[in-house]
Amino acid sequence: MAKNLGVYRCSDCGYMLEVVEMGKAQLKCSGSSYALTCSKADAQVVCCGKAMELLEPNTVEASTEKHLPVAEFAETGEVVVKVGSAAHPMTPEHYIQWVAVVAGNRVQRVHFEAGQAAEAAFCACKETEVDVYAYCNLHGLWKATVKK
Incomplete structure (x- = not known):
């Protein structure tokens, strides 16, 4: 859990x-x-x-911009994460600062800078459910739970 x-x-x-x-x-x-x-x-x-x-993470998308992390389990055992069903802006004024995956008792995080794609792959090992967090510099913390 x-x-x-x-x-x-x-x-x-x-x-x-x-x-x-x-x-x-x-x-x-x-x-x-x-x-x-x-x-x-x-x-x-x-x-x-x-x-x-x-910070209390948002879990429901209510704006036209997409902030909820979208993730899927790959056959390699990794969890591949993108932010939003459409690519989130990554400008100096508005960007995803980091994405984190909580898998079992491990927290893994990747930091981004403006201009980078807000995408990353994380080791999920044998977990079948992970929580994925994304932090937008303007719109705060977002969370999604992904099951295998």
Whole structure:
């Protein structure tokens, strides 16, 4: 079973990071049974002096531009990924920054630059289901699940 990517992004500078293990939120309580105060103790990731945003991937295409990753299993055992059913723009102003595949307990990622095709092949080994993520510099994080 694949794990979800925990990707945080700073809205000011664009810095991104992936959390290796998301952990579980904990309740932190103080006081007595009559005046007990509890709050959710969750880790905060901070950049540029404010909390970074945990990106929630889009899974449904709602625009004319295509952002959902399209992937298929090849006979070689690889997962071949393209972004969109029609090629996504790859201009300096609007492009796919990276594509990642979560296969079992492995995360594989390929970064792109403007002008490159947003296409890559990843080793899926013996997995029969993978999650594929794509990040567009303008439209955020996208996710599709692909089964063999």
